[in-house]
Amino acid sequence: MNALRRLEGIDWVRWGLVAMPSLFAIPTAPKWTWPVIAVVAVLSLPVLLFDQVSRPPWLLPAALILLIAATGSLWVLHPNGFTSVSMFAATFSTLRSFGRITSALALLAAAATIMVWSIREQLTWVNAVALLSVLIVMILLAANRRSRVERLEQTQLALARARxxxxxxxxxxxxxxxxxxxxxxxxxxxxxxxxxxxxxxxxxxxxxxxxxxxxxxxxxxxxxxxxxxxxxxxxxxxxxxREDVVPLERTLSDLLAAYRLDSGARADLVIEGEQRELDASVVTMVVRAVQEALSNTRKHAAGAAVDVKLLFGAEEITVTIADRQGRRPPKAPAEGYGLRGMGERVALLDGTLESGPGEDGWLIHLTVPA
The missing domain is CATH 1.10.287 (Helix Hairpins)
Structure with a gap:
């Protein structure tokens, strides 16, 4: 697994908008609402590590949906505080980062909370519609952000291809x-x-x-x-x-960038050990192995995240390719031609290849002298 990165300012701001309004409500909130505040505090922890929580894949979406429900309940139970900020912040975080089903559940939970709060506070229909329009603005902002991120990725891929x-x-x-x-x-x-x-x-x-x-x-x-x-x-x-060695890191980065753009899923490359120049045959074999693994992921686990790890040892190089399907896949009844060809290329270099279902997806592990 990748090492957790250091928390940045945006992480604390995102968490503060979700958790702090509810925590600040403690002095004025009735004591019987404190368990709800405690639930909000616990559910807000995954938000602090928003870009690092990837396993299991359902954890963060489920935590956000429950967080919207908890902060919405607290807003209804304690309407005089700023707990509505927590609910809207959690809703926006969900809309900007997850797919249609998760976003629909988030909107449903937020809209239901607004309707209950409007009925309890006896708001006019104009005020109720004004509150619901906040959700529409969030949908537009989230769609704009998704489009901007996609354009940025396309620009980066175009620059990478041009380079x-x-x-x-x-x-x-x-x-x-x-x-x-x-x-x-x-x-x-x-x-x-x-x-x-x-x-x-x-x-x-x-x-x-x-x-x-x-x-x-x-x-x-x-x-x-x-x-x-x-x-x-x-x-x-x-x-x-007459010999030319392919730049391995750049080639693998471009392959993973293309996979991210095509699938919309995460694809990370981690390189450990002291990098050195490799023989052209080793570089070609590694590139072909990653290409075949990504092709199999597109075919059998569309949309799954992919982790590629290169470990430079003293006398060999180890490559691990794992797709994160979120479940243990069934074992293939027979080895396909792609994996068979990969094994033959590894064997020609006196290496070893292991392939099969892992904890939460398909795992390929190969080692060759280098």
Whole structure:
């Protein structure tokens, strides 16, 4: 699991709007309403960790619905305080962050509270409609915020794709230049060194036939060895010039950003250990594994959150991919071609792959030497 981040100012403001009006009502509220205030205080705790509570997935929505009901009840029981602020704040937090069903339940609870309060206080229908219009304003504000967040994510994804396209263009140009240099090295230098080594071999044999001195033979042998070593180094340089390693972190981040935009679900990447340059085959295998896992999540657990963790060990790299379905999925009757291909790629690198149902979703765990 990810480490809890430090609480920020917005966390305290959100919690204060929900909890403090009810807590400040204690001195003037009847003692028989104190249990309701205690319930509000307990239910407000998940709000303080709003962006960190993800498991189980029903906890935060259920807490907010109950919080709306509790603060609404307190408002009806103690109408002279500011407890209505708590109810409206909890309602807005629900509308801006959750789907239709949860939002509908929140609106139903808030509207019922307003109607009960209006009847008890004998408000005119104009005042009652004015209170209900506050909920309409909240719906509009929540929809505007959702649209703004979606546009921001689309902009970030577009920037990421543009950056990736620019990097790919630059990489393609660099690869083309490296390929040209590699061809020149191979066709000119390597061929010349190979021909030189053969000529030196022939010269040595001729000197041996003609009974040349040992010093002359030694010089020829040293020159032949230098030519052979140069040829080996030239071939190594050609191989290095033709190899290009994919930037792993950037590629995985782009994959998860695309998944977030497509599904609307959370998708996080955590990297632990000391990062280092990996072999191209290892990088390609990890990218293919994450692609296959995200494809399976879209197919079998649409909308599930995804956690990807990369652990750089001393001699291996470990990758864990987990989707958070909120329940233990049934075991697949047979391994699909995607997982089978993933296992074959891991096996080619002398690694291990484990795949199966986890505590609250499907879990893939692989380790390869790196």
């Amino acid at each position: 990736t396209a620019s990097e790919e263009h630059a990489r393609a140009a660099a690869l083309a230049e490296r390929a040209r240099i590699a061809r020149e090295l191979h066709d000119v230098l390597a061929h010349s060194l190979a021909g030189l080594a053969l000529n030196l071999q022939g010269a040595r044999l001729m000197l041996v036939r003609d009974g040349a001195s040992g010093e002359a033979l030694a010089q020829i042998e040293r020159a032949q060895k230098l030519a052979s070593d140069g040829l080996s180094e030239a071939r190594t340089a050609v191989a290095a010039l």
